[in-house]
Amino acid sequence: MYDLQELEAFVAVVRTGNLTASTRDLGLPKSTLSRRIRQLEERVGQPLLLRQSRKIVPNDAGRVFYRYCNDILELVAQGREALDELKAEVTGKLELRCHESFVRGWFSRVVESFMSEHKDLRVTIHTQRKLPETAEDGICIWLGETGETGLRQEVLGVLEQGVYGSPEYFREHGTPATPGELARHSWADLLGAGNTEVNLRHSRQGKYPLSLPDRRLTVDQLTVQGDAIAAGRGLGLMPIWLAERRLRAHPDSFQRCLPEWYGPALPVTLLYPHGILPRRVRAFIAHLRTCIPDGWAGNVRTSASTVPEIGTYPSST
Template identity: 85%
Template sequence: MYDLQELEAFVSVVRTGSLTASTRDLGLPKSTLSRRIRQLEENVGQPLLLRQSRKIVPNDAGRVFYRYCNDILELVVQGREALDELKAEVTGKLELRCHESFVRGWFSGVVESFMADHDDLRVAIHTQRNLPEAVEDGVCIWLGETGETALRQEVLGVLKQGIFGSPAYFRQHGKPAAPGELAHHPWVDLLGRADTGVILHHSRQGNFPLSLPDRRFTVD
């Protein structure tokens, strides 16, 4: 009997063609991923993968075995879903980590609605400005680029950002006509990301990197 974790590792590497990409896909260290592939090949009794230039591809045996692996893993998923349907209640503790910008908006409402449907569920929310290195038995909701991380990722949506000012302020100070003029105006950073630089997109002038003045007032 093959180990399901080894099969998942093999299928991921075939799909991505890269150990590095599969570490992000599965949320595993590269050493663990390599060990599972090696153990699977030992159990099968022959090599399954070839390294070509910068990409990893299956050999003849690997291509045949890949089809059966997909069928096995699909049956496992179907079995889990069937069992989950039998479990009417969601219980236990759910740990949620999220970018601090989400807590002030829709995220709180989503959590409250979910808890209202599951009375026996306990939820712990941790807000932060830096992506966690690992999340045990929970989910991380993030805003912006994640960079190099072993966490498995899935895009939930796109958040469009803009620059806004009150009509009274513009009447008193004038309305900026070009991105470069924004550097001379006071501002409030609602997302806490200005320290890493702000790039604006202007309909006529294209992308514009903006150097903002130091903030006199900051709120987390």
């Protein structure tokens, strides 16, 4: 009979190729990790690892044994999940990933309210500036287009954008009265926000293709962009819902111009893995759906992305 801790230590070393990295992943001292590897090799009856230069790699026996170790550990994880489903409690580790614009404020309160209901849950929050490739043991909330991903997608709502500037900037440079006047103003933009041309929309006048001037300032966070606009660095497109929340906390820091014109709408998307989700993930998704703000226009749901209720399973994945 193999010791699961020894199998976990072996798999970690093969994956990282390094004892130091494996100790960080497992939260173990290097001496403990080395002892578990040594004990496993004694149980197996032959060496499993080779040291090549600065990297540790499996030998022929190690490569064969590694595949079976993964299967064993996966079965153990599935067994634990199945047992968890029999409990009323939501427990375990929940990995949450969130676009940087939502982490402060709304999302943190969603997480706090969920954790207050589930005292034995351990939660990790990752701030995202680019879309993750995976969302194991959790979910991701993203603002903007997602494109093709390996994750299931559910659009929770849409954020309209408006053009904003600071009162000081408008006093010094004038307030644009038409979209055509925007081209002569400085611009504080988001890194990777799009092309040099965007379409503004008006309910009666239709679309206006706006060729943006050279950006005076380009940043990679909406919070920093808001700071730059408030400081008078230029005008910028911002999600109206986020801008209004900021203005409630910092009145008169900036104001909207051309209020009847809107920039490209940004979808707010929930992403999560395919297949049967652990109870804690399904419970968080259900909780999240009850916390969608009214200001997210449309509050769209995609029927194809429905997550099973707690305690039920789909007939297929």
